[in-house]
Amino acid sequence: MAPISLSIRKAVPEDAPTVLALVRSAYRGESSRAGWTTEADLVDDQRIDLEGVLAKINEPFGAVLVAHDATGDMIACCEILKQNDTVGYFGLFAVNPLRQAGGIGRIVLARAEEYAKQTWGLSEMEMSVIWTREELIQYYLRRGYQRTEKKKPFPYDSLVSGKALRDDLYFSVLVKAL
């Protein structure tokens, strides 16, 4: 396979509409089924709105990272949020469904971990995954994350223009020492 050429940088407010489209296409709905892992059978909503993306981009103790390919298309993104002096939160992780399973996610995740260490001196990364997504959890375990006993509630009351398709959802929390 040809080496992946990615340009990764911190998002600016002007990136928000493209980030929004990317995240929506990757997480839920029919477009997400082109990827190898999706929430389409768990939640039928829009995942996030423009205001929500802008808030993450403008977050003083956080960053949205965006990855562009050699043609200039935005093909991946993620967010990192400094939770305290040691722990960062990783989320909003999306790769264009048509470009998945080619190593792009692996590069973006590694870059986010580097960013958290270098920018804020963090020593641990935390993330939340819907508990049923075992294939995705296995992916993170292969990246060095560990399961914890910690759970977080699923935001049934604040979904964006839609509804959950199951009533037993919650997030499992994974952690990794950086």
Ligand SMILES: CC(C)(COP(=O)(O)OP(=O)(O)OC[C@H]1O[C@@H](n2cnc3c(N)ncnc32)[C@H](O)[C@@H]1OP(=O)(O)O)[C@@H](O)C(=O)NCCC(=O)NCCS
């Ligand atoms: C999660 C996501 C960002 C990963 O991006 P990606 O570019 O596909 O990731 P990579 O190419 O680095 O890795 C793909 C992995 O999937 C594995 N994989 C491919 N097809 C698979 C399948 N059908 N079942 C299980 N694993 C599969 C590959 O083996 C590879 O893992 P490995 O590198 O450990 O061998 C991307 O799938 C995505 O956007 N998903 C939808 C949004 C989402 O769920 N985000 C995370 C929320 S916590």
